Amino acid sequence: MGEIYRGFLQAIHLIVTGDQQLMTITSLSLRVTGIALLFSTLVGVPLGSFMGLRRFFGRTVVIAFLYTGMGFPPVVVGLFVYLMLSRVGPMGFLGWLFTPKAMIVSQVIISFPLVAGFTMAAVMSVDPNLRQQVLALGATEWQATVAILKEARIGVIVSIIAGFGSIISEVGSVMLVGGNIKDSTRVLTTAIVLETRKGDFDLAIALGIVVLVLVFLANVFMLRLQGRTFND
């Protein structure tokens, strides 16, 4: 028990003093997750909006794929990306395996269905009569679509935060495709695994605290947004 307590104090010390290794790992984690989330948002929000607004042949199948994607085990995604990017894989020529690029690819695959799926749900939760009512006030089809998306905006932001939460704390796929290489592909979660195995609990706990704080902040933000929705 004493060791855990000492480890916790040391971890706080590392965080407060801005330990170089801790900062490098945190910075890479945020960079990889940030870029992956950007891609997921750029594709997922328009796709989710489209799925929520339009009815077309095969929509149910696309939604089924999207929902399946929302439940993808990260390690399976990692395996898939690994096979694609390995030297014998179809995209091996890119030379991305064991680089942050491969980690970004796998994180996009994990977070994109969440962003698209939750965006779709947010758009679909807008009162379906809104479109007709703004059209009846003289809106164009495009202005009506914008009005619906504006109504769904908080749900869309929540979808992005959910995507962030899913990849910042994910370990299976980044370990597989990144390889946990020091100063290159070592991120918060993979470093925690390594430091724990090494018995370096100070750094492992410090890294754990950083992950928890990041996820906590994302959730606080999400709850505040949801609170606003309920108050509305």
Added chain:
Amino acid sequence: MTESAYQIKNLMKAYEGRVVLHIDNLDIRRGEVFAVVGPSGSGKSTLLRLLNFLEPPTSGTIQFGEFVTNGMGTAPLRIRRKITTVFQRPVLLGTTVYGNVAYGLQIRGEGKDRERIDAALDRVGLAHLSLQRAKTLSGGEAQRVALARAIVVEPEVLLLDEPTANLDPYNVGLIEQITRELNEEKGTTIGLVTHNVFQAKRLADRIGLFLDGHVIEVAQTDAFFGHPTDPRAKAFVEGDLIY
């Protein structure tokens, strides 16, 4: 001769092959309050959607000024923007009362014309709530915001689809008063769909009774209630028409 706001000829609207509205001939006069009464499923709300050009008729024509529907899509935007509708259950935007009333002007590129917005809010008695979130309002207040956002753009035609259903007497009275004022002061043509025959009697210049998608009787309000010609209209007025 009174000028027509709408001239409807051989109008038919069907959904998936089921005819819900069939009107041989109907004129709605410019500047009048025309009430449409009838039981649920008689095609009243469908008629309002067609009059607002939110959907095209399956066949037949609606003439509005110089514009005549051709069965291909809805009317041009400049025509649609002369008409607004207030629905039975208003869906307000997730912004302030002021933002909701400003919406119609914003989408017309007329910016936030403060004077007109304030005047519309004054008219519906909600100026003091302009900064309140619209979704926190009571049912009656929400309906008054819906009315304000429909009249702020000064439409030629205001369509009201059961605007006072489920409202308390105070709000019913207020909305009826505003409707009457708009019609008298600005000459706005009003198309009112209501279940409430007494409301139709209080507000309308002429009344049309609809049953099963057909026009049964159209008459001046006094004549509609005093000397209905169709036996079904007579039964409706006397409260004997069960639906």
